[in-house]
Structures are given as C-alpha cells and as structure tokens.
Amino acid sequence: MYDFAIIGSGASGGRMAYELTAGGAKCVLIEAGRAFDRHSFPPGELGYSTQMFWGGGLEVSRDARFGFLRGKCLGGTSVVNQADLDRFDDLAWDDWRDRTGVDFFRTERMDPYYDELDRAIPHGEIPRSYYNRNAELFIQGFDKTGYHWKPIDRAQDDCKLDHGSDCIVCLGGCPRNAKQSTLVNAIPQAQALGLDLECEFDVERVEDRRTEVRLVGRQHGAQRELVARRAILAAGSLGNTALLLRSTDLARRLPALGRNFCCHPQYMTYGVHDEPVDAHKGALQSVQAHDRRLREAGIKIENVFAPPIATAMLLPGVGRAHHAQMRNFRHLACVEVAVRDEPLGTMKLGRGGKLIVDKPLSAADRAKIDEGLKLALATHEHARAKQIIRCDQGFGLHLMGGCPMGTDARTSVVASDFHLHGFDNLIAADSSIFPTAPGINPSFTIMALSLRASRELLAR
Numbered sequence: 001m002y003d004f005a006i007i008g009s010g011a012s013g014g015r016m017a018y019e020l021t022a023g024g025a026k027c028v029l030i031e032a033g034r035a036f037d038r039h040s041f042p043p044g045e046l047g048y049s050t051q052m053f054w055g056g057g058l059e060v061s062r063d064a065r066f067g068f069l070r071g072k073c074l075g076g077t078s079v080v081n082q083a084d085l086d087r088f089d090d091l092a093w094d095d096w097r098d099r100t101g102v103d104f105f106r107t108e109r110m111d112p113y114y115d116e117l118d119r120a121i122p123h124g125e126i127p128r129s130y131y132n133r134n135a136e137l138f139i140q141g142f143d144k145t146g147y148h149w150k151p152i153d154r155a156q157d158d159c160k161l162d163h164g165s166d167c168i169v170c171l172g173g174c175p176r177n178a179k180q181s182t183l184v185n186a187i188p189q190a191q192a193l194g195l196d197l198e199c200e201f202d203v204e205r206v207e208d209r210r211t212e213v214r215l216v217g218r219q220h221g222a223q224r225e226l227v228a229r230r231a232i233l234a235a236g237s238l239g240n241t242a243l244l245l246r247s248t249d250l251a252r253r254l255p256a257l258g259r260n261f262c263c264h265p266q267y268m269t270y271g272v273h274d275e276p277v278d279a280h281k282g283a284l285q286s287v288q289a290h291d292r293r294l295r296e297a298g299i300k301i302e303n304v305f306a307p308p309i310a311t312a313m314l315l316p317g318v319g320r321a322h323h324a325q326m327r328n329f330r331h332l333a334c335v336e337v338a339v340r341d342e343p344l345g346t347m348k349l350g351r352g353g354k355l356i357v358d359k360p361l362s363a364a365d366r367a368k369i370d371e372g373l374k375l376a377l378a379t380h381e382h383a384r385a386k387q388i389i390r391c392d393q394g395f396g397l398h399l400m401g402g403c404p405m406g407t408d409a410r411t412s413v414v415a416s417d418f419h420l421h422g423f424d425n426l427i428a429a430d431s432s433i434f435p436t437a438p439g440i441n442p443s444f445t446i447m448a449l450s451l452r453a454s455r456e457l458l459a460r
C-alpha cells in the first residue's frame with residue numbers, strides 16, 4: 001500500500017512528491033489533467049487555454065466580476081505561471097501568526113526552507129540588456145512617480161533570450177524546459193526514485209477509514225478507486241475546497257471549510273504608444289515595484305503582458321471601439337495592479353456539485369485598487385503614452401484559502417502540523433491553507449510550506 005497518495009501535482013504536490021519519495025516513502029502522485037511535456041504543449045493560446053486550464057481557460061466568481069486561472073495538467077499552475085519567486089517578509093508572517101496563533105509563521109523559522117529551495121531550484125533575474133520595451137517604458141514612467149522598483153527573481157534556467165525566445169509562449173508551458181515548474185524540477189526526479197504517477201485521474205471524494213484513506217474518482221471516463229495510508233491534499237485553493245466539500249463525511253466535521261478565500265485581485269492598465277512596443281516579444285516580465293510604502297499600503301505593481309485572446313477579454317468596449325483597441329496590440333505597454341485583499345471570499349457547492357466562489361470586495365480593498373490604478377495610470381502618463389486604458393475586469397491568478405491553517409478548529413481547517421483538524425491521515429500544505437492574502441507572489445512560500453510539511457511527515 002502507498003504511504004502517501006498526493007492529489008494534485010502543482011507547486012505543492014509536485015514538491016511534496018519529490019521530498020517524500022526522496023525521504024524513502026512510497027508515493028503515488030495523482031493529477032486530474034494530462035501529462036504534457038515541452039514537445040507536446042498544445043500550440044497557440046486557444047490550444048493551451050482549453051487543454052491545460054480548468055474551465056477550458058477561465059472560471060469566474062458567482063457575479064463574474066472576477067475571472068480565475070488555474071492550471072490543469074501535470075505540474076499544475078507551476079507549468080503555466082510566470083515563475084516569480086518571492087519570499088514572505090515580516091509583514092506577511094506577523095499577520096499570519098497574529099491571526100492564527102501558528103508559531104512557525106515567522107521569518108527565522110521559514111528562511112531555512114526558502115534557503116534550501118534556493119539551492120534546489122535554478123533561478124535568476126533577466127539581464128538588463130534583454131529587457132523588452134514594455135519593461136523600459138515601465139521603468140521610465142515608474143521612476144518619475146518617486147517609487148522604487150527591482151528586477152524580478154524568476155525560477156528559470158537559461159531562457160535563451162539571445163536566440164530570440166519570446167517568453168510569452170511559456171504561459172502555455174515552456175518549450176525549452178527553462179521554467180522550473182514541478183514538471184521539470186521535481187516530478188521527473190521523484191519518478192527516478194520510484195514515484196508512481198496517475199494522470200487524468202480526477203479525484204471526486206476522499207473517505208477517511210482511520211488506518212487508511214480511500215480516494216474515489218474518475219480516470220479516462222471510468223470509475224477509479226485508490227487506497228493509501230495517508231492522503232496529501234494538494235489540489236490548490238479551489239481544488240482542495242471542492243474535493244472536501246464533496247466528501248460530505250469530512251466536510252461535516254470541518255466548520256471553517258470554504259472560508260478565507262482571497263486572490264490578490266488584479267487589473268490591467270494599458271498605455272498606447274506611437275511606436276510599436278511589442279510587449280509580447282522577448283522577456284515577458286522582468287521588473288516589479290519594490291517600495292516599502294506600497295507594500296504597507298497593500299498595493300502590488302508589476303510589469304507584465306497578456307497574449308491576444310486574454311488582452312481582448314480584458315480591453316473594454318465592444319464592436320468597432322474594441323476592434324480599434326485590438327489593432328493597437330503591438331503598441332500597448334502594460335502595467336498591472338494587484339492588491340492585498342481581505343479574505344472575505346467563500347466557496348460552496350452549487351447544483352450538480354459545481355463550486356461557487358463568492359468574492360466580495362471590502363471598502364478597504366476598493367480604496368487600494370483605486371490607489372494602485374492611479375499610480376499605474378501615472379506611470380503610463382510619465383512614459384508618454386498617447387492614450388491610457390483602464391480595464392475594469394478583475395482577475396485572480398493567486399487563488400488562496402478555503403482550507404485556512406490555524407490553531408482553532410472552529411475557524412480553521414488545517415492545524416499547524418499540516419493535518420486537517422481531527423484527521424490523522426489527511427494533510428495539506430498548498431495554497432488552500434493560506435489564512436489571508438500575503439500581498440506577495442505565493443508559489444515560493446507554497447513550496448517552502450510543502451518542504452516543511454514533508455520533513456515533519458518523514459520525521460514522524
């Protein structure tokens with residue numbers, strides 16, 4: 001029998017599969033999506049969106065005010081993300097510790113895990129000589145606002161920008177294996193050590209049988225069951241919450257299930273320039289705001305871009321007006337605003353077992369969004385854009401919470417030893433356990449928490 005069945009192969013599941021297997025445990029990694037690799041990633045934005053993402057490319061909140069993106073493929077969202085690696089600062093850890101009572105939520109207790117990952121995962125900054133025009137315009141405009149920026153540290157190993165690579169294609173999987181997703185940097189290494197893999201296996205529910213767990217789901221259209229001593233729930237914020245809500249015997253004993261959802265609401269702004277910007281060419285994302293004042297205000301500003309279909313969905317207007325905006329695609333510079341939102345979101349199951357996500361914004365969230373947008377628009381103005389466009393469609397790429405960690409079983413789902421309250425066989429360390437939004441890119445911390453959880457499990 002397997003020691004651990006790991007459900008979900010993204011930032012958390014892929015990392016835990018490697019650490020537990022390397023530590024001598026017999027593991028199986030279960031993934032609802034397909035196993036693509038650099039030779040088989042579906043070409044084109046439409047191809048990868050429909051085949052590598054949940055919901056065929058986009059899921060929405062109940063009121064459709066937010067679009068959510070999450071990967072559905074071997075390697076999960078780590079395959080389709082932008083691989084920015086950021087550590088939490090004292091502000092994030094202190095908030096988590098104060099709210100939850102979890103003592104290891106502190107810089108000095110978590111730094112050793114980040115340090116270890118720093119050594120295990122190749123990463124680095126884009127050299128200035130490879131910044132594209134979108135980045136240079138951002139720097140030009142942002143410098144004049146009086147705030148500071150810094151280059152982004154990304155989990156990548158030789159993007160071959162000198163060969164003319166356009167990193168935007170990596171949003172559908174990196175064809176050079178330069179991006180250090182778990183598909184590249186954890187799962188193959190774990191397989192070499194004996195990890196078993198089960199893809200296209202959508203786990204529908206989990207049953208706790210005291211000395212073992214039973215997973216029930218569908219694989220290639222047929223019913224499938226699997227039994228293991230313990231299950232690691234690593235299906236992400238929406239995935240873990242849906243899975244537990246469907247496991248009605250478990251859900252009944254977890255009163256805080258579905259709470260504390262947050263997503264760093266994001267909004268794009270565009271500046272239209274006379275000369276082509278070609279923001280889709282070269283290094284997609286190289287710099288971000290780095291300023292204590294913005295950090296304390298809960299505002300995150302990044303220099304990024306989106307491929308054409310996503311841009312078309314975000315740009316305001318319809319008909320001719322929208323068409324005219326899209327004709328400017330090559331002339332668009334982009335500044336993205338995200339905010340550290342309050343964890344007011346909730347998830348529950350609707351008809352047919354579909355997950356319904358409610359994502360209200362508080363007055364404080366709205367004020368942060370307004371402030372961030374003002375700064376983004378000023379950045380475009382300083383960069384001498386001839387027209388400035390503000391997109392009102394919000395989206396969430398950092399999906400967090402639903403199974404928050406904490407010491408009180410009435411207000412949290414996962415205890416500080418990574419076990420679900422009251423369950424010895426069920427463990428989680430992924431984005432679903434975030435108690436609040438940190439205001440910082442989450443995946444490095446998801447990996448650090450997963451490394452910590454793996455070490456604790458192996459030490460038992």
Ligand SMILES: Cc1cc2nc3c(=O)[nH]c(=O)nc-3n(C[C@H](O)[C@H](O)[C@H](O)COP(=O)(O)OP(=O)(O)OC[C@H]3O[C@@H](n4cnc5c(N)ncnc54)[C@H](O)[C@@H]3O)c2cc1C
Pocket residue numbers: 007008009010011012013030031032033069070071072073074075076077078080081082083084085086171201202203204234235236237239240243397398399430431432441442443444446
């Ligand atoms: C476009 C984009 C860009 C991003 N850029 C960054 C960035 O630069 N830096 C950063 O830190 N973060 C970034 N993120 C967010 C980051 O990638 C995620 O927060 C992180 O991957 C979440 O890790 P996870 O392990 O919790 O879930 P995931 O990585 O989403 O993995 C969950 C896995 O579980 C699988 N699964 C779900 N349900 C089931 C089920 N029932 N049965 C079997 N399998 C299931 C899913 O298919 C998926 O593979 C980005 C996200 C997106 C969408």
